[in-house]
Amino acid sequence: MAKKTVLALLAAASLAAAVIPCLAAQQDPDKEILKLTLPKPMFVGTPRNIKTANLEVVTGKPRGPFFVAKGTKLLSLKKPVKSSDMQPVIGELNFVTDGERSGEDGYFVELGPGKQWLQIDLGASASIGAVLIWHYHSQARVYRDVIVQVSDDKDFLKGVVSIYNNDHDNTAGLGIGKDKEYIETNEGRLIDAKGAKGRYIRLYSEGNTSNDMNHYVEVEVYGLPAK
C-alpha cells in the first residue's frame, strides 16, 4: 500500500514537473507556442533499444509544445550557409536553409568525415529562441559530438555561447557537454536557445553511428531580431 502511494506521488510529481512549466509559459502573455512543420517519418517504430546514461530515451511519443517569445520568426530561411567542407560530394550547402525537410535522397548535404562544422549567417544579430536541426532522419542513427553555438563573430573567436553540447568527453575540444546524445527522427532536435544573441549559428558534429560523415537536411533558427 505504502509502495503504491509512493509510486503515485512520484508519478504526480513527474507530471507536475512536466506540466507546470508549460502551464506557466502558457500563462505568460509574452510567450506563444512555436509552430513547427515536421516532415513525414521515414522509418516506422522505435530504433533498437539502446540504453546508456548519455543517450536520450526514445519514448515514441510526439514532442510537447515549445514556447517562445511572441513575435518569434523563422530567421534562417534562405540565409547563406558555409561550412568546414566547402565542396560537399553530396548535396549543396544551401539545402540546409531551403525550407525542405524531407528525409529522402536529394534533400540533404553531406559534409566530409570527422569533425565538421556548418554555419548560418542570419544577416543581423538576433535573439535566438530555438534551433531545430534535422541531420538525417531516414534511418535511426546518432550523430556524435553535436555542438551548437551562437556568436556575433563570424570566426567564432569571441562572444561565443554554446546552446547545446553533447560531447561528453570533449572529443571536439570545445568543452565537455552535459546534453544527451539522441537518435535522429523526423521530429528533429529542438534546442532551447534561451534568447542567446548572435548573428551566426555554428553547428558541429563528428560522424555518426552508421558512417563517419556529417549530414544536414535542414536547420531552422527561430528568434527575434535584436533591438
Next chain:
Amino acid sequence: MNKTVCRGLFLVALIAAAGLRFGRLDLRPMHHDEANQAVKFGALLESGQYAYDKADHHGPTLYYLTLPAAWARGQKTLAALDETTLRIVPALFGLGLIALFLFLTRAIGRGAAAGAAFFAALSPALTYYSRSYIQETLFAFFAWGFLIALGWLFVKPSGGKAVAAGVLAGLAYATKETSVLVFAAAAAGLLIAWISSRPGSPGRRRLPSPVHGLAGLAAAAATAYLFFSSFFKNPRGIIDSLTAFKDYAARGTEAGLHSQPWNYYLKILAGTRSEGIFWTEAVILGLALAGAAAACLGFKKGTTLPEEYAGPDAWSRVFWLRYLAATTILLSVIFSALAYKTPWNMVPFLAGFAVLAGIGADALLRAIRPQTARAAVAVLLLAGAALLVRQNLMANIRYPADPRNPYVYAQTSPDYMRLVDRIRDVADFHRDGKAMLVKVIADPGEQWPLPWYLRDFTRVGYWTGLAEAGEMTGTPVVVASQEYAEIIEAAAGDSFQAAFYGLRPEVVQTLFIDRELWEGFLKSRMTGPRKVLKP
C-alpha cells in the same frame, strides 16, 4: 599497336593501380574477417605455428605469403604488426594480376591486353579487395595465372607450361576452396573454345600430351601439399582440404544470412543507388559484353574472321577469345547460381570481365572506320575511365567503410574506432597500463575485430556469457554486446561510465569504464569550456 606503346600503356596502368592500391592502407577499420586472419597470421609469425582449419579461414597461402612483408618491415610479433603490413600483400597481388595480362598480348592482341590492364587497374571492386586482408585477390591472381598458363598449354603445348599451370592451380587450391569452380569453368571453357574454333583449321595443332597432363597434376598436387601440410609439419592438412568440401558445399547452398538473389553481382556492377550516391562499374560490364560478342564472331560456319585475326595465327587468337569469354561467363554464372554470395566473391570473374572489356574496347575501336567516329569512341572510353577513377576514389578513399558502398559487407563501423581509442585513452590512466583488465562479453561473431585492436593489451578476456565472466564491479573496462549491456548497467549502477558504439550496421556494443578511471581520463580532457548558458 607496337610493342613500345603497349609496354608504355602497361606501365601507366600499373602506376595507376599502385597509386590506388597502396595509398592509405590503414584508412578503413579492420573487417572482422581481416582481424581474425591477422591474429591467425600473428601466431604463424611468432611461433611458426599454422595448421589448416577445414571449418573456416580458407587456405594457407595468405598467411605464408604475409611472412616476407612482416620480415621486410621488421615486425616480429602480432603486437608489432599493422594494417599496412597485412594489406600490402593483397595489394601486391592486385598489381600482379594486372601484370599477368602482359602474357595475353600475343593471345588477344596488344591493344586488348593493355585495355584489360587499365580496366583491372581502375575497377573499384578489384581495387577495394586488393586493399583487404582476405584471400580473394591472391586467389584471383593464382586463378588467372593458371587460366593463362592453361590457355598457352593448349595453344603451344610444352612441359614448362604444364608445370606452370600445375603450380598455379595448386596455389589457387591452397588459397580458396572455390578454386574447384575455376577448374570446372576452365575445363568447360577449353572444350567450348576447342570445339567452336573450326575443326580442320590449319592453325589447329596437337593437344597437350598425357605426359603434360601428368606433369601439371603432379606440380599442382606437390604445391598444394606443401602449403596444406604446413610445409610437412601437418600432413593431415591435405586430407582436411579434401574433406572440407563437404562443409563448403553445404555453405554454398544453405547460405543463411549470406543468401542473395542470382543477379546480386550483376546489380552491383550495373549500378546501385544508395542514400544519394550512385555506384557503377557499368563501363566494364558493357564493354565486357562487347568483348564477349567479339569472341562469338565467327562461331557460325562461313562467318568471316575479323581482319586483324587473319593470318597463320588466326586459329589461336579465336581460340583465346572464346576460351577467355566462355570461362569468364561460366564463372560468373556459377558464382551467381550459388545461394551464398558476398561481394568479394565476384573478384575472380570480375578480373575476367576486365579482360573481356579490354577485348571489347579494342574491337570497337577497330570496327569503326571513320576517323571522327573512332575519335568519338576513344573520347567516350576516356570518359568511362575517368568515371571509374572517380568511383574508385569514392569506394576506396572517401567511403571505404560506409554501408552505402556496395563493396562494403558487414564492415566494422568507423564509430567502433572511438571505442578502441577510448580503451587506449583510459589505459594511460590505469596503473597497469596495457596490462589493465578488459572483459569482453559478446557472442563470438561480435567479439571481432577487438582481438586485433587490443593485440598489445596483455589481459583481455573474451566470454560469451555473463556468468562465466565473473564479477563486473571493479573491472576497469568491460565491453558488452547489447543483450548483456542492460544487465550490467542495471547491476553496476553508477560505478561505470557507459557509452555505446556502432560495431557494424544494426550491431552496437556498450563500453563500460570504471567511474574513477573515467573521471581521471576526463580531467585530462578538460579545456576551459566556453560560456555555457545556465538553465
